[in-house]
Amino acid sequence: MRLRIYVTLKPGVLDPQGKAIEHALAGLGFQGVAGARVGKLIELDVTDGTADADVEAMCRQLLANTVIENYRIERA
Amino acid sequence: MKTAVIVFPGSNCDRDIAVALERVTGRAPAMVWHRDTDLPQDVGLVAVPGGFSYGDYLRSGAMAARSPIMRAVASGAERGLPVLGVCNGFQVLTEAGLLPGALMRNAGLNFVCRDVSLTVDNAQSAFTSRYTAGEQVVFPVAHHDGNYVADAETLDRLEGEGRVAFRYAEPINGSARDIAGVLSARGNVLGLMPHPERRVEPAHGGDDGRRLFEGLLETVGA
Numbered sequence: 001m002r003l004r005i006y007v008t009l010k011p012g013v014l015d016p017q018g019k020a021i022e023h024a025l026a027g028l029g030f031q032g033v034a035g036a037r038v039g040k041l042i043e044l045d046v047t048d049g050t051a052d053a054d055v056e057a058m059c060r061q062l063l064a065n066t067v068i069e070n071y072r073i074e075r076a
Numbered sequence: 077m078k079t080a081v082i083v084f085p086g087s088n089c090d091r092d093i094a095v096a097l098e099r100v101t102g103r104a105p106a107m108v109w110h111r112d113t114d115l116p117q118d119v120g121l122v123a124v125p126g127g128f129s130y131g132d133y134l135r136s137g138a139m140a141a142r143s144p145i146m147r148a149v150a151s152g153a154e155r156g157l158p159v160l161g162v163c164n165g166f167q168v169l170t171e172a173g174l175l176p177g178a179l180m181r182n183a184g185l186n187f188v189c190r191d192v193s194l195t196v197d198n199a200q201s202a203f204t205s206r207y208t209a210g211e212q213v214v215f216p217v218a219h220h221d222g223n224y225v226a227d228a229e230t231l232d233r234l235e236g237e238g239r240v241a242f243r244y245a246e247p248i249n250g251s252a253r254d255i256a257g258v259l260s261a262r263g264n265v266l267g268l269m270p271h272p273e274r275r276v277e278p279a280h281g282g283d284d285g286r287r288l289f290e291g292l293l294e295t296v297g298a
Contacts, residue, residue, distance in 0.1 A: 016185050067178040068225055
């Protein structure tokens with residue numbers, strides 16, 4: 001079973017990479033980009049039937065730093 | 077005093093901090109590999125050095141914080157063992173939950189590598205007893221992810237409890253409230269981005285960092 005874990009910065013946490021991307025897009029002439037935020041996508045291949053609680057624990061203990069990041073789990 | 081330096085794959089300031097510790101304590105520290113599960117007996121200080129542990133994979137310090145030896149470091153810290161994390165070591169200690177907050181990409185996106193002026197905010201800790209509160213010192217920095225982030229409540233608590241050890245005299249990386257180094261609630265864990273171990277003898281351009289190690293030796297015991 002494949003899981004997709006999306007790790008994103010919490011709202012309000014400054015994202016300098018996102019800012020740089022936003023400015024670079026404007027520099028290329030693209031209008032109307034009001035914001036850019038950079039996150040991560042982590043794909044995990046796990047045994048079928050892996051408990052939700054285990055996946056949550058993986059996210060909290062390693063995949064995301066919950067001081068600054070949120071995560072969302074998607075079952076592919 | 078017996079000391080230990082933790083070595084991860086990708087550590088690169090482990091030797092620098094070992095030399096500084098040996099100069100001040102008169103004994104070479106034990107170099108402890110990340111896969112070890114125990115610290116040597118009777119160590120009075122553990123140093124988590126700078127570098128790029130695990131190539132900064134996932135997040136700076138994230139993988140190192142979950143390595144076997146860090147369980148021993150965490151339980152030592154819980155018992156009151158002094159733990160010093162410098163640069164990547166600071167990142168490791170926040171990732172391990174031994175210090176609050178997180179270290180993010182520098183606000184200017186640049187790797188900052190130069191001498192910086194710091195203000196000593198708390199001169200009462202085991203790490204800063206040889207400094208004077210409000211004193212300015214110069215330590216080198218060399219980091220890409222030194223932008224200290226925590227929520228306002230945490231920052232207020234750190235300031236209220238005197239847990240900001242050092243601040244940048246002027247902003248260099250976007251750190252909240254110019255925080256350069258923070259102490260644990262009990263005061264026995266210090267993490268800081270600047271490198272005191274690279275400033276311990278006149279040939280380094282100054283020796284402001286030496287007093288951090290001397291103070292530790294004095295407060296932690298010979």
